[in-house]
Amino acid sequence: MTRFALLPLAALATAALSAPALAGLPAPVRAMIDAAIETGDEAKVRTVLELARATNPDDAAEVDAILAAYETDLAAAAEAEAASEEERIRQAGLFGNWSGKGEFGAFRSTGNASNTGITAGLSLLRDGIRWRHKLSGRADYQETEGVVTREQYFAAYEPNWTISDRLYAYGLAQYERDRFQGFSARYAVSGGLGYDVLTGEDMTLSVKAGPAWRRTEFVAGGSRSDLAGLAALDFDWRLLDTVTVTQDASAFVQSGSSTFVSDSGLVAGIAGDLSLRLSYTVEHDTDPPAGAVRTDTLSRVTIIYDF
Incomplete structure (x- = not known):
């Protein structure tokens, strides 16, 4: 019983040691990234993330994770907007659009x-x-x-x-x-x-x-x-x-x-x-x-x- 219970704990420990730390960015840097995302300006967000990666090389994994999440949100928003526009066009009457x-x-x-x-x-x-x-x-x-x-x-x-x-x-x-x-x-x-x-x-x-x-x-x-x-x-x-x-x-x-x-x-x-x-x-x-x-x-x- 003890042998089989230790195996999952060992696996979790190994995974935890091998996983990148996602909470190492200094608070001011993270606040700057959040502020850039709030603007809705994609070019600004990417610039801020590049600067964060360059000035905090030890936290590059966290920056990459933030970028990946941001790109996922962008793709979802674009897909939702396209679906909304298509529905608007389909619902338009003869004198609409x-x-x-x-x-x-x-x-x-x-x-x-x-x-x-x-x-x-x-x-x-x-x-x-x-x-x-x-x-x-x-x-x-x-x-x-x-x-x-x-x-x-x-x-x-x-x-x-x-x-x-x-x-x-x-x-x-x-x-x-x-x-x-x-x-x-x-x-x-x-x-x-x-x-x-x-x-x-x-x-x-x-x-x-x-x-x-x-x-x-x-x-x-x-x-x-x-x-x-x-x-x-x-x-x-x-x-x-x-x-x-x-x-x-x-x-x-x-x-x-x-x-x-x-x-x-x-x-x-x-x-x-x-x-x-x-x-x-x-x-x-x-x-x-x-x-x-x-x-x-x-x-x-x-x-x-x-x-």
Whole structure:
């Protein structure tokens, strides 16, 4: 009986001798670590722990144990936050979970019409678990002495379905009207695949491509429908916290008149949710209606409100 009772005690004694001491840090050092953790600043916590390890090498095991517990708590908090966000998205109604921006300013155009007028735009985005919905619209209008000299409208709806972290499928329905380019309405429908090439905090790049169908109704009468191919890219580069360079481009390639559009912009934060955007758009049609030129350019200066 005595022999078997001593074995566990011997094992416990050996374990106690071999286990690292977890109570050796001086009280001021431990208080400094606790204060850093209370701030919620991960970089500060790691810096304080590194200093504690460097200045108290004999208590490195205790510092490592504190770090391990801290990282476990961080992971649990991140997981809980992600689960809460997913549940919030799932519970959002049809009109919930939308964000967007409104834009208003002035433009200067050259090409089929050379004048200055007002421009307004609106874009909305709804992010879901697998679905993302984009709505956008823009109007450019100018009137001189009661005569309309610029009238261009654009509207688009694009649903995206996430296939993997970077790959997605897209759909697109688009409407345009520009009588000075020779068409009273131009419709486009497309679907295909997109890929997020860059997903960093400061630089993003997304590309997409797929087949398309376009119908053009001409001002002079008649209409035309064509099968086409669509390719597009969306690039954003944050140079500074308040300055971002944007580049959007698209190409509808088809028999007859193909359309190529490039929109380059510079966005600078002003205050809060307000920012200033300077942009330059070039639109080129390879075979425009009779009387219209091939290339239009549009320079815009707008104020943007994010909501």
